[in-house]
Amino acid sequence: MSKQSAVAQRLHRAARIDDAIHDFREKWARRRGRQLTVIPYTGYGSTTRVRVLGRVLLTKPPKPGSRGAKKALRREERVRGWRSFLSVPVGDVEVTIEVEGIVRTVKADRGGVVDTDVDVTLEPGWHTITMSTAGSEKVEAPVFIVAPDIDFGVICDIDDTVMVTALPRPFLAFWNTFVINVHARNPTPGMAVFLERLMADHPGSPFIYLSTGAWNVAPTLTRFLSRNLYPRGPLLLTDWGPTRDRFFRNGREHKETNLRRLAQEFSGIRWVLIGDDGQHDESIYGEFAQDAPGHVRAIAIRQLSPGEAVLAGGRSKGDRPAEDVPWVYAPDGAGLAEKLDAIENQD
Numbered sequence: 001m002s003k004q005s006a007v008a009q010r011l012h013r014a015a016r017i018d019d020a021i022h023d024f025r026e027k028w029a030r031r032r033g034r035q036l037t038v039i040p041y042t043g044y045g046s047t048t049r050v051r052v053l054g055r056v057l058l059t060k061p062p063k064p065g066s067r068g069a070k071k072a073l074r075r076e077e078r079v080r081g082w083r084s085f086l087s088v089p090v091g092d093v094e095v096t097i098e099v100e101g102i103v104r105t106v107k108a109d110r111g112g113v114v115d116t117d118v119d120v121t122l123e124p125g126w127h128t129i130t131m132s133t134a135g136s137e138k139v140e141a142p143v144f145i146v147a148p149d150i151d152f153g154v155i156c157d158i159d160d161t162v163m164v165t166a167l168p169r170p171f172l173a174f175w176n177t178f179v180i181n182v183h184a185r186n187p188t189p190g191m192a193v194f195l196e197r198l199m200a201d202h203p204g205s206p207f208i209y210l211s212t213g214a215w216n217v218a219p220t221l222t223r224f225l226s227r228n229l230y231p232r233g234p235l236l237l238t239d240w241g242p243t244r245d246r247f248f249r250n251g252r253e254h255k256e257t258n259l260r261r262l263a264q265e266f267s268g269i270r271w272v273l274i275g276d277d278g279q280h281d282e283s284i285y286g287e288f289a290q291d292a293p294g295h296v297r298a299i300a301i302r303q304l305s306p307g308e309a310v311l312a313g314g315r316s317k318g319d320r321p322a323e324d325v326p327w328v329y330a331p332d333g334a335g336l337a338e339k340l341d342a343i344e345n346q347d
Contacts, residue, residue, distance in 0.1 A: 034058035034088065038095060038114075038131045040141030041218050042234040044206060046265065047122055050143050052097050053234070054114040054131050055215055058088040089113075099129045099143075111239040113215060124150075124204060144206060144234065151268050152202040152297065154195065154231075155259070157275040158211040158221065161302050162191050162230060187228040188302065190333030197337060198272065199231045206266070207233035210258055212251030215239060252280055259288045263295045270297035272340070277329070278304050289325045298326040298343060300336045 041053035089112030097104050099120050106116045114131070124147035132138040146153075156162060164186045199207060213221065215237045222235065238254045262271070273288070273296060275281025282301060289296040328339035 035061050036090065036093075036133055036136040038133055038136055038139050039219070040131055040139045041215070042222070042232075043129070043141060043143035044208070044234045045117075045120070045122075045143060045145055047124060047145055047148060048119065049265075050099060050118050050120050050122070050129070050145070051234075051265075052099075052114060052116050052118055052129065052131070052141070052143070054095070054139075054141060056090045056093050056095060056108045056112040056114070056133055056136075058090055093133055095131055095133045097129060097131055098138075100127070109239075111215075113239050142232075144232075146206050146266060146269075147204055148268075150204055150206070150266075151270060153206045153208070153262075153266065153269045153271045154198055154233075155208045155210050155262065155271050155273050156195065157281055158209055158213060158235075160188075160276040160278050160304060161274060161281075162188055162195075162209075162228075163224065164188055187224075187230075188333060190335070190337070191302070192229045192333070194333030194337040195231050195274075196229065206269070207231045208236060208262065209233055210236045210255055212254055213237050252284060255280075255284050256288065259284070260292070263288075263292045267295075270295060272298050272300060274300045274302075274336075276302040276304055286325075296325050298328065298340060300328045300330075300340060302333075302336065303329050303331045305331065 035058065037057050037059045039055045039057060041055070043050055043052045045051050091108055091110040091112050093108050093112070094105050095108055095114050097106065097114075097116070097118060099118050100122060102118065102120060104116075104118050106114060108114050122145045124145050127143050127145060128140050129143055130138045130140055195207065199205065209221075209225070211221075218235050218237055221237075226232070236258050238251065262269075273281075273285040275285060282299075285296070285299045289299065326343045328336055328343065330336045330339055
């Protein structure tokens with residue numbers, strides 16, 4: 001049996017079908033002159049290692065005289081909203097990463113996603129790296145480097161925590177995918193001010209946005225966060241569609257895996273975990289606090305309104321496996337800030 005056949009047999013049937021569709025779309029796109037494009041995402045890391053994130057797509061070049069051509073937009077800036085799903089991901093393609101003179105070549109995964117670590121020597125703060133692949137122009141990606149002595153960080157959910165869409169859960173993924181106007185998304189009242197205060201009180205601390213949303217919407221979510229004055233930070237999202245071993249990605253597993261990874265990468269940081277009470281955040285955060293004692297400073301849960309709870313499919317059951325960690329509840333950012341301040345003052 002060939003190596004390729006063995007790998008195919010290990011894939012879930014849905015993944016094999018998905019790969020076949022991608023292969024067809026890639027051939028179709030290449031015949032029509034689509035161009036290889038690397039979409040850079042914000043990365044993070046320590047002074048000795050960075051996590052580089054991005055995605056390789058085949059995208060349509062702008063027509064001469066079009067808005068994109070007139071504004072000389074980079075290719076990755078033209079891939080927005082629904083276009084990010086029409087663009088064809090290119091898997092198993094080599095991507096060259098350059099970080100402060102260090103050059104490394106890695107392969108994108110079957111969905112075109114680049115998620116890799118690069119050993120570096122960098123000072124704390126924001127830096128810029130470049131990414132490219134054969135046939136594409138170099139693109140720049142920001143990375144945030146955390147100082148070794150930082151002991152505070154924030155991990156925050158997005159849907160129903162920093163952003164309210166007021167739609168039934170089954171339609172949430174569709175909404176976040178195809179609604180391209182950032183004005184159509186409503187920021188949670190007071191949440192940007194709450195997070196900005198945390199950043200001001202703890203300069204140099206990492207702010208990570210951990211969500212089950214698809215990588216396709218990362219550019220749109222980044223613009224939403226920037227427009228509504230949320231702290232700058234990496235997005236940790238998921239690939240869309242089937243995975244190697246299941247019909248559809250497991251959002252809970254995605255969050256749990258990244259929480260454990262962040263605890264390992266930054267062993268000296270105690271995190272403030274921020275989410276909502278619409279289903280899973282309480283149990284995910286509580287179990288993480290129980291399994292990784294000493295890594296959680298506090299858990300802040302936004303309480304959904306009765307209408308939001310109905311649309312979200314109900315509230316969580318209030319399971320709190322880690323009772324020794326401070327928990328605060330409020331319907332908005334101002335309430336969470338007030339209650340978290342009260343806990344900090346007690347300490």
